[in-house]
Amino acid sequence: MADTTASTADSHGGHHGHPADPSKRDLLELMAGAGAAIFGAGIAWSVVSSMNPAKDVLALSSVEVDLAPIQEGQGIVVSWQGKPIFVRHRTKEEIKAAQDVKPSELNDPATDASRVKAGHEKWLVLTGICTHLGCIPLGNKPADLRGEWGGYFCPCHGSQYDTSGRIRKGPAPTNLPVPPYAFESDSKIKIG
Ligand code: FES
Numbered sequence: 437m438a439d440t441t442a443s444t445a446d447s448h449g450g451h452h453g454h455p456a457d458p459s460k461r462d463l464l465e466l467m468a469g470a471g472a473a474i475f476g477a478g479i480a481w482s483v484v485s486s487m488n489p490a491k492d493v494l495a496l497s498s499v500e501v502d503l504a505p506i507q508e509g510q511g512i513v514v515s516w517q518g519k520p521i522f523v524r525h526r527t528k529e530e531i532k533a534a535q536d537v538k539p540s541e542l543n544d545p546a547t548d549a550s551r552v553k554a555g556h557e558k559w560l561v562l563t564g565i566c567t568h569l570g571c572i573p574l575g576n577k578p579a580d581l582r583g584e585w586g587g588y589f590c591p592c593h594g595s596q597y598d599t600s601g602r603i604r605k606g607p608a609p610t611n612l613p614v615p616p617y618a619f620e621s622d623s624k625i626k627i628g
Contacts, residue, residue: 498628500620503559511576513564516627520564520572521615522588523625526599530586531557534600544610548600551614561625562601563615566590568608573597588612 499516501523506512511524526534531548535557539545552560566573568590574580575588575597583589583596585604590596595606602611617627 498626500624500626502624504623508558510578513576514627516615519615521627522560522562522564522576522601522612524560524562524576526558526560530599533586534598534602537598537600537602543603546600546602546611551600551602551611553619556619556622559625560599560601561614561617561627562588562612564588564612566592566595566608567603567610567612568593568595568606573612 497517499514499521501514503523503525506523506525508525509527509530511522513520513522515521524530534548537548539547548557564572564576569592571590571592573588573590573595575582581589581591583605585596585598587599587601587604588597590606590608593607595608596604597608597612598604600611601614603609615627617625620626
């Protein structure tokens with residue numbers, strides 16, 4: 437019964453019965469579809485690339501990530517509390533580029549040292565949600581656009597983040613947040 441009702445409602449909705457509504461509704465549907473596609477791509481990449489699903493991936497409070505399989509220059513996406521978390525093994529060049537920036541040059545001033553763990557500077561861990569309107573930036577797949585600063589690029593409105601996840605250009609107001617996490621060993625972190 438419920439299914440029949442729902443499909444009937446859908447088919448009515450597809451007839452554009454209200455001249456004032458269709459354009460707005462179609463735009464919303466388009467936006468929802470685009471968001472789902474982007475998020476879906478991120479999840480698929482994390483499954484293919486990480487190959488090390490965390491033991492407690494279903495737990496809401498924390499997620500362990502084995503860093504050993506992540507090669508230098510490679511980034512993966514894991515899910516924590518429903519959010520995409522970017523984990524990147526930075527190259528020496530990426531680390532140096534991040535450290536060489538003067539915070540005074542930045543819209544959201546922060547040293548690289550304040551965004552990574554001392555002694556583990558090669559690991560960058562970020563909440564992968566653009567601080568503009570919440571898209572998931574590109575930058576984890578090898579072929580992804582990463583912007584002029586070589587970090588992350590948000591295709592929605594062109595925000596560019598550097599190799600420390602700091603906003604450098606575009607409408608995003610603040611840096612990609614660093615989620616709470618800790619090293620359990622040199623090759624394992626616990627997020628949350
Ligand atoms: S949501 Fe990222 S630039 Fe607008």
